[in-house]
Amino acid sequence: MILSVNGIEFYYKSRKILNNITFKVNRGEVVSILGVNGAGKSTLLKCINKILKPKKGVILIDKYNIEELDNLTLAKKLAYVPQKFSGNYLTVFDYILLERKPYIKFDITERDIKIAEKVLKLLRLEEYAFRYTNELSGGELQKVVIAWALVQEPEILLLDEPTNNLDLKNQLEVMKIIKNISYSQNITVIMVMHDLNLALRYSDKFIMLKDGFIYAEGGKEIITPENIKAVYGVEVYIENIKGIPIVVPID
């Protein structure tokens, strides 16, 4: 077990966003957090990353309470990819090197550059390496953002809607990369997902949030028409096409 979230409560002003959130994640698992807009999915991700501080509850990573870890140590364990990112006057390569920051003592080393190079190749971003990030398309930018997180060599990868802005081909490509990395390097991935089909196809575990509570938690078996109806308020069929489960909304 790498991550253990125990009884998290989070308030935004006086509004309760997260209520008694408790779950555990094992090393190397790919976990999707599901729920409607405003259910508290991104907030949960930010609490795990110490960007937001919950009012109650404890989050343990590797048995360490994150409150007691300093920012730099935490940064070596966790990488976070935000939902929205607009580029600016840094090149793709600069950005990817930047994500080595928790490891940089004085300046970057050849090893940092080699790791950056490896990740760029993996995501097929080499040709964009020296382009400014504000010149990239949404899909290219999203891949760059995922590349950073990988460069950080984390134990846990937190992704807020990783397939946002991506076309069909890139969606599948990115999800496959995430799955492969998780499998080959034993990295835990926790991601907020809106696309149920992608989530169902590439995750091992699911956490369904409703109004700040965990409505259901578990493997593929919890993705049932009943649960989806309860969480999203939409009637669906779940069909198997060539061994791939597909969620089909009815109304």
Added chain:
Amino acid sequence: MLLKKYKYYIYKKIIFGIILIIFLIFFSILGISIGDYNISFSKVIEALFGLGNDTTKVVVWNIRLPRVLAAILAGISLSISGAVMQCILRNPLASPFTLGISHGAMFGAALAILLLGFGDIKNEIIINNPYIITIFAFLGSLISVKIILILSKLRNFTPEAMILAGVAISSLFTAGTMTIQYFADELKLAMIVAWSFGDLGRINWNELYIIFVVLLFSFVYFMHKRWDFNALESGDEVAKSLGVDIYRLRLISMLISSILVSVNVAFLGIIGFVGLISPHIVRMVIGGDYRFLIPLSSLFGAVLLLCSDIVSRTIISPVVLPVGIITSFLGAPMLIYLLIKIYK
């Protein structure tokens, strides 16, 4: 393969730096050589090494060199403050001048010099105790900084709105400074007005030394934090997740930039727009990587202010214009250009 490309990419930035250094040396010598009494390049170099005749040495060491060094140090100070403020406030329009920080410092310094008697005006502004003047300038600038930090926490407070706030802050402090001026006689008034547009001519070696020391510490701190600034460029959340203490970084950087701006304003007056222009032009050439942006904006700012000073001394010679007028002629179009870019 990529490593090689990366080295080439770094190399290009270094070349840009070398070009700026060559410009800096050339314009420094040019700046020393021209004036009411022209000195040839070779004589300038001789005098700098302590050779040549005494008159030349006196002119070079007591008048021209301090002026040129003031331009260089102020150019560097304002440019790095601008570059850092643009990053920590996430605002491309930020600079000591556009946010009204310079005006706050000016008010503090004017208060100390004219009302509290830590200085006097005879033929020029005389500063009796440079440390106290600097402290007052810093206190003045802190008021601006406090207002800006409060406003920057408001949600949806756009960069443009921040600049409007800067206009309000600078008007407030200019009104304060004018109130103090109102009690000054005609001669004093003319001197204060010249000072408020930036006057590189009145500096002495002791004051240069103070600016240098403050600048050195600031530069070392900012370079030490170069990766943190890069992280902050990609947003607060990303910076936090990379282990940057953003609250502390913002506060300390803002305070250090204000001290740096204050010491410059206290001795040289308000020199507008240098802090806005240099980081932007350098960003266009080499990108926004703070590892290079900080040192190269510094060099660019030094060259920019040196050239502006040379223009201000020669354009309607023998009249010497305040250098702030020249930088405003350059800076105002830059501000308009940036606004167009934001809204396009």
